[in-house]
Amino acid sequence: MNGTNENPAALLPELFLLGAAVVGLLLGAWLPRDEQWLVRLLAAAAALAGLVATAVAAGRPDELVFGAAYAVDTPTHATRAIVLVAVLGVLALSVDATTGHRRETEFVVLLQLGALGAILLGGANDLLLLVAAFLLASVPFYALAGWDASRLGTEAALKYYLSGAFLGVAMLAGVALLSGVGGATGYGSVRDGLAAAPVAAAGVGLVAVLGGLLFKVGGVPGHFWVPDVTDGTPPAVAAIVTTIPKVGGLVALYRLVSAAVPADALDRPLLVAVIAAVTMTLGNLAAFFQTTVQRLLAYSTIGQAGFLLIAVAVADRADLAQPALLYYAAGYAVTNVGAFAVVAAFPRARTLDDHRGMARRTPALAVALTVCLLGLIGTPPTAVFVGKLVVFTAAVDGGFAWLAVLAVVNTVASVFYYLRWIAPVFGATGPGAAPLPEGRWAAGTAYVCAALAVGFGLLGGVVLPLLAAPPIAW
């Protein structure tokens, strides 16, 4: 550890987000309501600049900056890229619903701050930075959940905040315990310290920290907020809270278990495997008989979190664990945003039945929705299929064949509820008229995301090798 690596240039993508958020907030305070789109433009420019900076940084060797607190390595680059692409997607799909809204600037700025927190979660290599990132990835999203000030939104925000506060405190206690018995806060030192620490204390600390991160991921037992927040908020907000913090939380989990916990001190692979199993089973079963599309997608994201957690369970047991996690997370983010974009295009169609006959009126959007939903199932050649393939392979390779079998059964179960949505879309028009899309931007986002979901799957051969380099450690 040396003190000379305080290199802000290594944090350009994060600084772009922060800068654009601060400038945007000030700008929004002065701009008239119908010119607040400038704030959105600034945010999009910052995200694009961040993507370029990420690409440039990915070409340089990995490094730890600010002591050993923040890692700039493959998982961080991937987190930045996924989160920034998701930010761009959400900025685009929310144009129709938020342009000219009196809190448009707040929407954009809160999104940027939360995204910054998610990226920091992915790169944090120190328990204290992890806590700070957790808060930054939580508080803006609590506010965002109540952004439209509707009755359901307020209730969602309160529920989101309460579960976050509860699990956040647990996480803080866990961090205190881990750093206490580990004798440090940096992941590398904690790992060395825990090797000699009492197993019970380390175990309790780890479980508490996992609890906080599972809240971000939307995995059991931190999943209670997901259905209410996803169903009670506008589609754009729902897309944000089910995508961006999930990616950050998963990479944080992966880094924590692979860098900060000794492999032999605890049976943490089994612990995470059980969490993954329970999460996917619960998410998929609970999605079965949902009638509103956002609640269905909410449980689907819990199910997907379970599949993603498999890769965390086999971290450092299978070579493919990291590319599996990052690739699946990227594919999931694009596909999930695409599905929510279709929902955002039909703000009046809340239930599955409201989508009846959609294919007759808007065949292109129906196809985009089908591609995204089949993509979430994991039908080849979409990105999530490649993700699932690599995750299953990593699971079998890591000695968790039973988990792969369970994931297969869950995948088949998930087909049932996705088809419950697809079938009416292509069915005959019901008593009411088929819904009409109310926004071009949301529809456009859906097309782009559907195309990306397929294209990204076909390009798996190019992308997977880029994700293979293990996290930097010392």
Add this chain to the structure above:
Amino acid sequence: MLSLIVFLPAAVAAALVLVPATAPRRVFTGAWVATSAVDLALVVAVWLTPGTGIRFEERVAWMPTVGISYHVGVDGISLPLVGLTSVLFAACAVFALRETRAVKGYVALFLALQTVSLGLFVALDLILFFLFFDLSIVLMYFLIAGWGHGERARAAALGFFLYTFLGSLALLLGFIVLYLAAEPHTFDVVELAAADPLAGGGPVAAFALLAIGIGLAVKTPTVPFHTWLPPAHTEAPATGSAILAGILLKMGTYGFVRIAMPVLPGTWREYALVAVVVGVVSVLHGALVALAQTDLKRMIAYTSVNHMGYVILGVGAAGILAGSDEQARQLATTGAVTQMVAHGLITGALFLLTGVLHERGGTYDMAAYSGLAARTPRFAGAFAVAAFASLGLPGFAGFIAEFQIFTGALASAPVATVCALVGIVLTAALFLRALHRVFLGAPAADRRVADLHPSEAAAIVPLLGLATVIGVLPRFLLDVIEPASRVLVELVAR
């Protein structure tokens, strides 16, 4: 060349999507007929090109980090099925000239399905195989749900999707085990067959074969995984049923000869008796349940279970070394592949014929029809020919196939073969009974059923003609299959 054959229909489908749906339906059906004719001509060109082993190979790295490549090629096992696919799709294209419901989506779906089917039979990479396997399920789902018979069709399509999707994922698990067992890790079928990664046997090899076997058995389908088949067939449109029975079921049996047998030879030999038993049970169960049906289409659906049972019996017998010589095993394998082609042609024709019947009479219930032979001589003639071909009368392709399977299996599995022979008698009984009910007797006074339309005849008669040619002059087909089945038998016996 193969990529052109495979992706030509998909390219045409993509182009048709851009044509507005209000265009005259002849644009769509015409494009489909033309495309399938061109594809058929290309396949014939491939067929006539001399050569042995795996030909027209193309291999491009796709995801090298996980050992996946775009690897295609044809040999004597896949070429007959590629040929069958292009013939049957061409027949469906001609048959569909009379289709009027949402023609644009219908034609685009079928063209995509043709790409998927051809791609599966030429795929030499497990993931490529799986990709086409899965997409066939998705496309067939939309076909049954969208163009089937109403609300019940959607329920049947859902059952079909869930059941066969479960099978496909079991298959994927098996593939992953094979991938991890091979050193270096690969999904390439040719490399895996050469390496024989699980030669040591043991629980891992048994698990891999179990997973792959279940996946393929669901698609084939064999008893006890066949329950999705009757509703899916009954509710699907005629062309959908023809493709489902003629092509999609073959994906299961083809998987056995392309993947399970050469890649897991030792394990296959160990559990070959299971395949034999499952095959015989499918033969008898399919025939007996078909005998009990009053719904004509359901009856034909169950005969598919029966006919696929012979294939499973053949591939099982090819894995039993004790008491059989190489020639017998080769005969059983060749018979199994021939049976796939024969069943595709004959059952395809039968399903198209039942489609004609449903269009005229509005029901598949045999009791609703009587004495059709007097009013519709061409239809009755075609149906009689198809029925006799299906029950295995000499002179038709089915006889050649079943004769080879029985001769090849007799030495190694005599009891099973004798039991399976009973299936032939049962099939004969049920087809004769159906002919008797529907075509003979006094014509029902209130049903005015029109005879075969020229375009329907143009779709169905060539299928029956080809089944007859294979039955009378089988060498052109067997000369292609036999070298490949010799290679396969050697791979299994090593």
